[in-house]
Amino acid sequence: MTLAALQADFRATVLGDDKHPGFAVYRGTYRAQLMACLTDTFPAVVAWLGDNAFHTEAARFIDAHPPSSWSLDHYPAGFADWLVGQNEAVAAELAAIEWALATSFVGPDEAVLTVADLAGVDWDNAQLAPSAACRILALSGNAAGIWAAIQLGETPPEPALEPQTVLIWRQQQQCQLRVVAPLEAAMLARGAFAFADLCTAAVAHHGEDEGIAVAGALLAQWAQDECMRRPD
Amino acid sequence: MPAPSATPFTARFGLGLRKPHYGEAVAGAMPVDFLEVISENFMGVGGKPRAILHAARAHYPVALHGVSMSVGAADGLDADYLRTLRALVDEVEPLFVSDHLCWTRQGGWQSHDLLPLPYTAEALAVVCANVDRAQTALGRQMLIENPSSYVTFAASEMGEAEFLAEVVARTGCALLLDVNNIYVSAMNHGLDAQAYLATVPFAAVRQIHLAGHSEAEALLIDTHDRPVPPPVWALFAETMARAAADVHVMIERDDDIPPLAELLAELDMARTMTRDGLVARRAA
Numbered sequence: 001m002t003l004a005a006l007q008a009d010f011r012a013t014v015l016g017d018d019k020h021p022g023f024a025v026y027r028g029t030y031r032a033q034l035m036a037c038l039t040d041t042f043p044a045v046v047a048w049l050g051d052n053a054f055h056t057e058a059a060r061f062i063d064a065h066p067p068s069s070w071s072l073d074h075y076p077a078g079f080a081d082w083l084v085g086q087n088e089a090v091a092a093e094l095a096a097i098e099w100a101l102a103t104s105f106v107g108p109d110e111a112v113l114t115v116a117d118l119a120g121v122d123w124d125n126a127q128l129a130p131s132a133a134c135r136i137l138a139l140s141g142n143a144a145g146i147w148a149a150i151q152l153g154e155t156p157p158e159p160a161l162e163p164q165t166v167l168i169w170r171q172q173q174q175c176q177l178r179v180v181a182p183l184e185a186a187m188l189a190r191g192a193f194a195f196a197d198l199c200t201a202a203v204a205h206h207g208e209d210e211g212i213a214v215a216g217a218l219l220a221q222w223a224q225d226e227c228m229r230r231p232d
Numbered sequence: 233m234p235a236p237s238a239t240p241f242t243a244r245f246g247l248g249l250r251k252p253h254y255g256e257a258v259a260g261a262m263p264v265d266f267l268e269v270i271s272e273n274f275m276g277v278g279g280k281p282r283a284i285l286h287a288a289r290a291h292y293p294v295a296l297h298g299v300s301m302s303v304g305a306a307d308g309l310d311a312d313y314l315r316t317l318r319a320l321v322d323e324v325e326p327l328f329v330s331d332h333l334c335w336t337r338q339g340g341w342q343s344h345d346l347l348p349l350p351y352t353a354e355a356l357a358v359v360c361a362n363v364d365r366a367q368t369a370l371g372r373q374m375l376i377e378n379p380s381s382y383v384t385f386a387a388s389e390m391g392e393a394e395f396l397a398e399v400v401a402r403t404g405c406a407l408l409l410d411v412n413n414i415y416v417s418a419m420n421h422g423l424d425a426q427a428y429l430a431t432v433p434f435a436a437v438r439q440i441h442l443a444g445h446s447e448a449e450a451l452l453i454d455t456h457d458r459p460v461p462p463p464v465w466a467l468f469a470e471t472m473a474r475a476a477a478d479v480h481v482m483i484e485r486d487d488d489i490p491p492l493a494e495l496l497a498e499l500d501m502a503r504t505m506t507r508d509g510l511v512a513r514r515a516a
Contacts, residue, residue: 007335008338021451068342070337071275106278106280
């Protein structure tokens with residue numbers, strides 16, 4: 001038997017149910033690693049579903065989704081979509097939030113726009129864009145509120161269909177989360193835009209009188225949050 | 233090789249960098265000579281993990297210890313993995329870069345567990361080709377670690393230590409010798425740990441791991457979740473009777489991590505045994 005054939009057979013054995021004690025060790029370690037990875041990444045989903053239901057869903061996900069990345073940290077990427085397919089809508093959106101938090105936490109380092117930068121930027125030519133550690137989620141329900149209540153150890157609100165856009169970003173090495181208004185959601189969804197584009201959109205949303213002030217306030221908010229790339 | 237009586241005491245003693253002890257590491261308050269990190273935990277990541285690694289690196293030499301290179305994979309190495317590891321190597325300028333004599337990927341599947349190899353001529357050629365490629369991609373020598381194993385293969389044509397010696401001879405790589413893994417595999421497969429040590433090319437051993445294990449029904453499991461047990465200390469003493477004077481020794485603890493003081497006490501024991509071993513060698 002070639003090494004390639006042996007390794008294919010060994011893989012099938014680890015994923016199967018061979019009772020040999022040695023293979024049982026490999027199979028047990030393999031599944032325990034993946035289960036721990038999912039449990040650690042999705043504590044709010046565990047809290048929402050309960051330990052047993054979460055374990056059942058996670059075990060089925062492990063069966064259906066063998067890992068394909070060299071990093072175990074990448075493994076939970078498909079769990080939110082899996083929960084959608086299992087008709088666990090709230091758990092799926094909680095999982096999307098927690099996955100966004102996990103990837104934002106370790107997202108690329110880069111210079112971000114701060115309050116101190118505002119005066120020095122050439123706003124006629126500068127491009128604004130969310131930082132690489134930003135995650136923007138369009139949610140169909142109030143999962144952000146449920147997630148927040150779970151964090152605080154409070155009773156979560158009843159699930160409700162309340163479409164929301166959530167911004168997750170990293171500030172001073174800590175992840176932050178807030179629900180954003182339609183104008184901000186629309187601008188963040190563009191990826192990159194000029195301050196003039198923000199002003200135009202703000203006027204379209206809020207009218208001539210308020211629009212420019214709203215755009216200025218949003219820019220100040222982003223600088224305060226440190227969620228946008230520092231313009232060149 | 234210089235005579236033992238002329239060998240100075242230059243061994244170094246370190247710990248794995250784990251979350252419960254990040255505070256001491258970034259403050260430079262761990263009385264150790266070096267730290268070891270799991271490479272994959274810091275590959276391609278920014279934010280707090282990267283900041284902690286940089287802060288720790290400012291105080292200590294850091295060894296990168298990988299678990300997903302898969303030098304035994306018949307499929308070969310993952311180019312993205314090598315690129316990402318090289319970027320980390322360039323950033324950290326590590327003391328050592330190591331991974332295990334095992335395979336972790338096959339046909340797009342990743343095991344995230346160290347799977348065993350048959351010790352055949354074909355596997356030797358595969359491992360050597362992969363180690364050659366890794367050393368070229370990383371621009372430096374690698375250390376290869378002996379794994380714990382829970383099955384063996386009838387197809388094996390040589391012992392693990394003999395296999396490792398051939399990998400060293402053919403690729404110029406060095407070795408990370410895990411004393412607990414030698415003990416665990418020897419117990420699991422009825423092998424002779426002393427014969428294993430007698431076959432290891434000690435001139436290539438740059439680093440030594442010490443760890444604890446747990447007992448399952450019929451097997452010892454390499455769990456790194458308890459102190460180094462007496463039989464592993466005994467094997468360590470025999471190991472240090474052969475090791476180079478400047479070898480780097482460390483305690484591996486990955487689960488049920490105790491207060492730092494407990495790990496430092498174990499490290500002190502390793503330090504004392506190393507010094508005593510050297511004294512004995514000088515006397516001999």
